[in-house]
Amino acid sequence: MRLDVVSIFPEYLAPLRQSLLGRAVADGRIQLEVHDLRRWATDRHRSVDDTPYGGGAGMVMRPDVWAAALDDVAPAGATVVVPTPAGHPFSQATAADLARREHLVFACGRYEGLDQRVVLDAARRVEVLELSIGDYVLAGGEVAALVVIEAVTRLLPGVLGNPESAVTDSFGEGSPGLLEHPAYTRPVEFRGLAVPPVLLSGNHAAIARWRRDESLRRTARRRPDLVARLDPATLDAADRAV
Ligand SMILES: Nc1cc(-c2ccc3cc[nH]c3c2)n[nH]1
Numbered sequence: 001m002r003l004d005v006v007s008i009f010p011e012y013l014a015p016l017r018q019s020l021l022g023r024a025v026a027d028g029r030i031q032l033e034v035h036d037l038r039r040w041a042t043d044r045h046r047s048v049d050d051t052p053y054g055g056g057a058g059m060v061m062r063p064d065v066w067a068a069a070l071d072d073v074a075p076a077g078a079t080v081v082v083p084t085p086a087g088h089p090f091s092q093a094t095a096a097d098l099a100r101r102e103h104l105v106f107a108c109g110r111y112e113g114l115d116q117r118v119v120l121d122a123a124r125r126v127e128v129l130e131l132s133i134g135d136y137v138l139a140g141g142e143v144a145a146l147v148v149i150e151a152v153t154r155l156l157p158g159v160l161g162n163p164e165s166a167v168t169d170s171f172g173e174g175s176p177g178l179l180e181h182p183a184y185t186r187p188v189e190f191r192g193l194a195v196p197p198v199l200l201s202g203n204h205a206a207i208a209r210w211r212r213d214e215s216l217r218r219t220a221r222r223r224p225d226l227v228a229r230l231d232p233a234t235l236d237a238a239d240r241a242v
Pocket of ligand 1: 085108113134
């Protein structure tokens with residue numbers, strides 16, 4: 001997979017060169033290039049924004065600068081991801097879809113965002129996805145791009161340390177729509193708090209049952225919206241007894 005990220009704060013994307021992802025980039029399993037949007041600015045002040053038509057607070061990012069950048073960075077076949085609070089909700093399913101693509105280009109806005117014609121123009125030749133990572137407002141698209149890139153690249157074979165956890169995590173394909181059960185490690189007692197005895201029993205069926213029950217309980221308590229979306233066909237009699 002190739003990743004290109006365009007931003008006026010390229011140093012915001014430095015975390016992409018850390019940890020497991022950084023190792024995948026360093027050894028070429030993932031190609032990553034971060035671009036400073038000002039490279040495509042045309043005036044001597046290298047400006048990238050202007051006042052909004054129709055008035056209102058803040059500045060809007062100029063279409064000419066962004067279009068020139070995407071013309072260079074997003075060839076036919078690339079998928080352009082534009083983080084925005086007004087985007088389609090980003091989900092694990094979206095991450096799985098993006099993980100199957102060859103080339104992702106992230107257009108990270110600042111100020112009040114990109115002139116909408118940047119999206120309209122790019123959509124004439126490549127797929128453009130406007131994505132929201134949640135119903136809260138950030139100061140720019142860089143952090144959202146980091147979130148999407150991490151969620152996507154951890155699904156790529158050979159990037160994540162333990163491929164199994166990509167399945168068993170909350171929202172993983174192994175338990176679609178359920179929150180992950182609690183996890184424990186040594187010591188067996190910590191500050192007066194014990195590990196649930198079933199986890200020490202060696203009874204794998206009982207452990208699996210306990211974990212499933214905990215996932216169901218946790219999901220019912222914290223995310224009733226997910227319970228409402230559960231496919232009843234995926235629940236067995238023991239699930240229904242929780
Ligand atoms: N889900 C979410 C995305 C954003 C976001 C994305 C891009 C820009 C550009 C300027 N402010 C931005 C905010 N906030 N919250």
